[in-house]
Amino acid sequence: MVDLTRRFDVLVIGGGNAALCAAISARRAGASVLVLEGAPKFYRGGNTRHTRNMRCAHDAATEILTGPYTEEEFWNDLLLVTGGQTDEELARFMIHESKDILNWIVEQGVRWQPSLGGTLSLGRTNSFFLGGGRAMLNALYRTAEELGVDILYDAEVIDLNIEDGMFLSAQLKQPVGGKTEVRASTLVAAAGGFEANIEWLKQYWGEAADNFLIRGTPFNRGAILKMLLAKGVQEIGDPTQCHAVAIDARAPKFDGGIITRHDSVVFGIVVNRHAERFYDEGEDIWPKRYAIWGRLVAAQPDQIAYIIFDSTVVTSFMPTLFPPIAGATIAELAGKLELDPAALEKTITEFNAAVQPGTFDHTILDDCRTEGISPPKTHWARRIETPPYLAYPVRPGITFTYLGARVNKQARMLMQDGKPSANMFAAGEIMAGNVLGKGYAAGMGMTIGSVFGRVAGREAAKNARN
Numbered sequence: 420m421v422d423l424t425r426r427f428d429v430l431v432i433g434g435g436n437a438a439l440c441a442a443i444s445a446r447r448a449g450a451s452v453l454v455l456e457g458a459p460k461f462y463r464g465g466n467t468r469h470t471r472n473m474r475c476a477h478d479a480a481t482e483i484l485t486g487p488y489t490e491e492e493f494w495n496d497l498l499l500v501t502g503g504q505t506d507e508e509l510a511r512f513m514i515h516e517s518k519d520i521l522n523w524i525v526e527q528g529v530r531w532q533p534s535l536g537g538t539l540s541l542g543r544t545n546s547f548f549l550g551g552g553r554a555m556l557n558a559l560y561r562t563a564e565e566l567g568v569d570i571l572y573d574a575e576v577i578d579l580n581i582e583d584g585m586f587l588s589a590q591l592k593q594p595v596g597g598k599t600e601v602r603a604s605t606l607v608a609a610a611g612g613f614e615a616n617i618e619w620l621k622q623y624w625g626e627a628a629d630n631f632l633i634r635g636t637p638f639n640r641g642a643i644l645k646m647l648l649a650k651g652v653q654e655i656g657d658p659t660q661c662h663a664v665a666i667d668a669r670a671p672k673f674d675g676g677i678i679t680r681h682d683s684v685v686f687g688i689v690v691n692r693h694a695e696r697f698y699d700e701g702e703d704i705w706p707k708r709y710a711i712w713g714r715l716v717a718a719q720p721d722q723i724a725y726i727i728f729d730s731t732v733v734t735s736f737m738p739t740l741f742p743p744i745a746g747a748t749i750a751e752l753a754g755k756l757e758l759d760p761a762a763l764e765k766t767i768t769e770f771n772a773a774v775q776p777g778t779f780d781h782t783i784l785d786d787c788r789t790e791g792i793s794p795p796k797t798h799w800a801r802r803i804e805t806p807p808y809l810a811y812p813v814r815p816g817i818t819f820t821y822l823g824a825r826v827n828k829q830a831r832m833l834m835q836d837g838k839p840s841a842n843m844f845a846a847g848e849i850m851a852g853n854v855l856g857k858g859y860a861a862g863m864g865m866t867i868g869s870v871f872g873r874v875a876g877r878e879a880a881k882n883a884r885n
C-alpha cells in the first residue's frame with residue numbers, strides 16, 4: 420500500500436520507458452520516487468510496449484551490433500531526416516549520452532538480441548530488445564520495484580498545481596479511492612504525446628483525423644502536456660508533425676502495434692482511391708523512408724491508399740497480421756478494393772511500360788527505375804505482371820506526436836520567459852520535439868526516452884535534495 424500522505428522527492432507521471440528510466444535513475448541517486456501510471460497494470464507501459472529496438476551511437480561492433488555507428492554518423496542521419504529542424508546542442512548531447520545507454524540499460528535488467536532479419540536493415544545501428552518492448556518494460560519495472568520505487572496503476576493525473584514555474588502537487592484520480600492530492604519536491608513528466616486524442620489532432624488535421632489509426636496506447640491523450648503548456652511551460656515543435664506510418668486499414672483504432680505496419684511499399688506501387696500513384700515508392704532505402712508514408716496517405720482523398728504488388732514478391736517482406744487482398748486479374752483486384760478497374764489497369768500498364776532494365780537489390784539504391792512517368796519510381800522498380808495481383812489497403816498510423824515541452828540538457832523544462840523551471844523535468848515523447856522537428860530515424864523514440872529519462876531522474880533527485 421503506497422502512503423500518499425507523504426511528500427515524495429520525485430513524482431514521475433507516466434509508465435513507459437522514459438518514466439521508468441527516470442524513476443530508476445532518481446531512486447539510484449537516493450530519492451524517494453512515486454510513479455503514477457494512468458493505465459491499468461495489464462496495459463502498463465504506453466507505446467513502449469510495442470517497441471523492438473533503440474538507436475545508440477557506438478564506436479565498434481558489439482555482440483549484437485554488426486559494426487560501429489559513430490556520434491557523427493548518428494548526427495548526420497538526424498540532420499538528414501529532420502532537414503535540420505532539431506536543437507543541435509540537445510541532439511548532440513543525446514547522441515553522446517546514447518553511447519552509455521547501451522550498457523546502462525543492461526544494468527537495469529534489459530537484455531539485447533541480434534537484429535531481426537528482413538525487417539528494416541538495422542543490424543549495425545539499432546539494438547533489439549530480447550523479447551521486445553514488453554520484456555524490456557517488465558525488466559525495468561522489476562528493477563524499479565526492487566529498488567523501492569512506489570508504483571500505482573490506474574492512476575491518472577488529472578490536474579497539476581504549478582505556481583510560477585514551480586510544481587507543488589498533482590491531483591490523482593483512481594477508480595477506487597477517487598481523487599487524491601499527491602505532493603512531491605520535483606516532477607518528471609513522462610506521460611507521452613497527444614496522439615490518442617483525436618479531438619486534439621483534429622485542431623490541426625481537421626476531419627481527416629477521424630480516419631487516422633493510432634498504433635499505440637489509447638492512454639496518451641496529452642492531458643499532462645496540455646496542463647504544462649497552460650501553466651507557462653514553453654512549447655516546442657510543430658503540432659502537425661508526428662511519426663506516422665502506413666498501416667493496414669483493417670487494423671483496430673488503437674494498439675494495433677507493429678504487426679499492422681506494412682513494409683512492402685518498395686516492392687510495388689502505391690495508389691490512392693482514384694487508382695493513381697502519388698509518390699516515388701523507391702526514393703530511398705526503407706528505414707529512411709518508412710516514416711513518411713503515414714503523412715503521404717493522410718494527404719490523399721479519404722486518407723486511404725493501396726499498396727499493389729504481384730505474386731513474385733510476396734516472400735520478400737515481413738508478413739503482417741492481415742493477408743493481402745488478391746485478384747486473378749487487375750480488374751478483379753480493383754473490384755475487391757472498390758477502385759475503378761480501368762483506372763487501375765491504366766496506372767499499372769503505364770508503370771510497367773516505364774520500368775527500365777536493371778539488377779534488383781533492395782538493400783542498396785539499385786538501378787531498377789522508371790523513365791517517363793510522374794511520379795517516378797527511382798529504385799526497385801519492377802513490372803507488376805504475375806498474377807495473382809495483391810494489395811494491402813493502408814491508412815495513416817499515428818505513432819507519436821512531436822509537439823512538446825521545451826527542455827534543456829538537464830531535461831529541465833523551460834518556462835515561457837526562457838527561465839528554467841524550479842523543479843520540473845520532462846522525458847520521452849512529451850519532449851521529443853526538442854530533437855525531432857520533423858522526420859524520424861528508426862529507434863530514436865527509445866533513445867529520447869532513455870537518455871532524457873535517465874538525466875531527468877538524476878537531476879530531479881539532485882534538485883529534491885537541495
Ligand SMILES: Cc1cc2nc3c(=O)[nH]c(=O)nc-3n(C[C@H](O)[C@H](O)[C@H](O)COP(=O)(O)OP(=O)(O)OC[C@H]3O[C@@H](n4cnc5c(N)ncnc54)[C@H](O)[C@@H]3O)c2cc1C
Nearest residue numbers: 434435437457465466467471472576635847848862864865
Ligand atoms: C507500434 C509502435 C512501435 C514502435 N517501435 C519503436 C521502436 O522499435 N523503437 C523506438 O525507438 N520507438 C518505437 N516506437 C515509439 C516509442 O514507442 C516511443 O517513442 C516511446 O515508447 C516513448 O516512451 P515514453 O515513455 O515517452 O511514452 P510511453 O511509453 O507511451 O508512455 C507514456 C505513459 O504515460 C501514461 N500517461 C499518459 N497520460 C497520463 C496521465 N494523465 N496520468 C498518468 N499517466 C499517464 C501512459 O499510460 C503511458 O504509460 C514505437 C511506437 C509504436 C506505437
